[in-house]
Structures are given as C-alpha cells and as structure tokens.
Amino acid sequence: MAIEITVPTLGESVADATVARWIKKTGEPVAADEPVVELETDKVTLEVPAPAAGTLGEITAAEGATVEVGAILAMLNEGAAPAAAPAPAAPAATPA
Known part of the structure; x- marks a missing residue:
C-alpha cells in the first residue's frame, strides 16, 4: 500500500x-x-521522517x-524492503 509523505505543519x-x-x-529502503x-x-x-x-x-x-x-512530497511503498538474496550455502564436506 502506498502512503503519502507530506509537508508537516511548519x-x-x-x-x-x-x-x-x-x-x-x-527505490531505496526506508525505516x-x-x-x-x-x-x-x-x-x-527540518527533516521529514518516513x-x-x-x-x-x-x-x-x-x-x-x-x-x-x-503538499505531497513523495509516495512510500509500505512494507519491508526487498531482502538481499541470501549467500549460497557452502557445499557439504565430502568424507575422504
């Protein structure tokens, strides 16, 4: 859901x-x-927070x-930012 980021009372x-x-x-993630x-x-x-x-x-x-x-400054796409792809797991060690 998109949320408006607006100019606050000044x-x-x-x-x-x-x-x-x-x-x-x-496109950047925001907390x-x-x-x-x-x-x-x-x-x-002043800084306007998300x-x-x-x-x-x-x-x-x-x-x-x-x-x-x-006034509307920007739109915020609510929800967690896309997570980075997990690193591939190391291959299991094979017995010698």
Whole structure:
C-alpha cells in the first residue's frame, strides 16, 4: 500500500518551505521515522521522517521546489524492503 509523505505543519505564520535535498532516493529502503527529505523555511531547516517502513516510491517535489503545508512530497511503498538474496550455502564436506 502506498502512503503519502507530506509537508508537516511548519509553525505559526509559516505557510511554505523549499525542498532543500532528498536524503533518500527513489527505490531505496526506508525505516519508520527515518529522515527522507530536508525542508528549509526562512526560519528553520527540518527533516521529514518516513511515516512507516518501506521503499521510497515516486518523488513528486523536486529539490528547489516550493511546497505548501500538506503538499505531497513523495509516495512510500509500505512494507519491508526487498531482502538481499541470501549467500549460497557452502557445499557439504565430502568424507575422504
């Protein structure tokens, strides 16, 4: 299931922010509460965490874009990230 990553409330009288940089890239695994994007306002720089564990999907707000509170920044494909393929087991030793 896809979850929206949105611009959080930024504080009194702050209505928008600029996407400073994406910490994670599309397709990368993300843990719950792990920072995925950095936003800047005229008063503060903040990191937006992932709302759940999963894989970062489509990024809808490019670096440098101005975004309003509540705007969708990206989509998160919820669920465990694909596990790496297990290493092949060593062959059993044959008796001599």
